[in-house]
Amino acid sequence: MKASAARAFGEPVDLPIVVGVDGSEPSMRAVEWAADEAALRGASLRLVYASLWERYEGASFAHDLGKPSEEVMAEDIVETAERRARQRQPGVKVTTDVLPEEAGYGLIRETHSALAMVLGCRGRSGVTEALLGSVSVTVAGHAHCPLIVVRGSHDNRSGARGRIVLGVSEKQAGLSAVRFAVEEALLREVPLEAVRAWRRPLHEPRAHPLIVGEPAHLQERQAAETVEEALRGTPAGLQVHRRTIEGFARDALLAVSREGDLLVVGARRRQGHFGLQLGRVAHGVLHHAACPVAVVPEPA
Template identity: 65%
Template sequence: MDLPIVVGVDGSEPSLRAVDWAADEAALRGAPLRLVYASLWERYEGESLAEDLGKPSEQVRAADIVRVAAERARLRQPGVGISTDVLPEEPEYALVHEGHRACALVLGSRGRSGFVDMLLGSVGLTVAAHADCPVIVVRPGGDNRVRADARGRVTVGVGEQGEDSAALRFAAREVQLRHATLDAVRAWRCPSHETTDHPLLAGEPARLHEQHAVEVLDRALKGTPAEIDLHRRTVEGPARKVLLHASREADLVVVGARRNPGHLGLQLGRVSHALLHHSACAVAVVPEQA
């Protein structure tokens, strides 16, 4: 059975844009789409209390939210199989748990109640930091279509994992689905303590660091499918700034996030954190084993 693409919905416009993006992705992958609303409404509101007050319960509202989202997805991609669920659970727990049986989780950039709030809240960050499948955050202002006729570019930040990089494999798959270009970027920096004022030596430390970046990039891309339109480059500067700049010309930016089993804290580095908050396009955070 094909694993679904799971979308966290809460009725907000950003979450509905995430539904659009996920429906397109599901159509390309030939995967089912699962729409999930999670809230602890049972803890704070019993159905009988809501009925006594003459107001619709949160359960009814949640059912309406997933129904509207499902109708939107069906209109956008009629051929995609769609399922929905309302879960009386903590949103963080629900989505991370859903990730155990999903090919990807898709979230909006901000949620109405903090459910998928990547800009100000902690729920989306927690999911991106702990899910064991790729987490895609649909940023505001983008085209929100999985297609190659906008910019036709998927950018991947290349780390130290080499050919074993899950992020690079995910990016290569996205490029093949979209018939797009793979923009593989390795950022590098020359530490300030290695610079010198001597005119004959001033360029040597920088050259060595740049050469190392080229070697890392070459090793990582060694197994990239030959049919992929590949653009490789090394750029001097902090990785988060380099990739944020690259996001302006991309449809999707892909980065890896190391997973350390048993570690309870947020497992996101500065690069992933910066992209989730400020990228100009959708961001995919792909778990990498430490």
């Protein structure tokens, strides 16, 4: 099943996939990942670089080329990103833009008219690779479309694991994330692994009564029911694995992310706040997952 079979689960394909680039190698890996995604979806690719160079340099600082040095650098960045995208997926339509504005604000504005926003994960050492830059955190916290941070090993980024992982949230609270994960699994023709964590009460008695054929703990049974409800209406042709894991949701998803090509989680919008407010689980997996992470906005 390719794009035509999955479009019913997502946004119109005339919207582009937008990639925020900054010239770093992680952002170029994000370009390649997004190019593959655009090819799967039959979508176009928009590469943008945002910076406040115009405010600080202005026309009076023009050099021999007649442009501020930062503008020259910005154009070089997007041209390099465009070459990487075209080399990766020659059939994908690619456009570029340089935005003379603060990066976080510019990228958030781009999410209003994007199929998805894709960013790279900055960091060169084992410690810093676990951390996101401030721009990524800002965009993740206010995006109006799915925000994907491309992180993890080459195998996880290249689709070699052969599965999409979905973090299942509370009942009826994460349907947008479910639809996005289902669509990704259909597009890639891989199984979907739906994961829900559960925890037993601190003072649960040891001699808990058991009902034959049912989970030993009420919390485990409720977790299984939540997974089933979330997957209700899943296409019959999609292979789905259901998992309930005892422990904290963040830890469970981080462990499973090692075996995934993409980890999908939802994030709720809260009344009285601007944009998308990240919870602890979404924040944790964005910083530490072993594969690319998609944070999908959920309606209030």
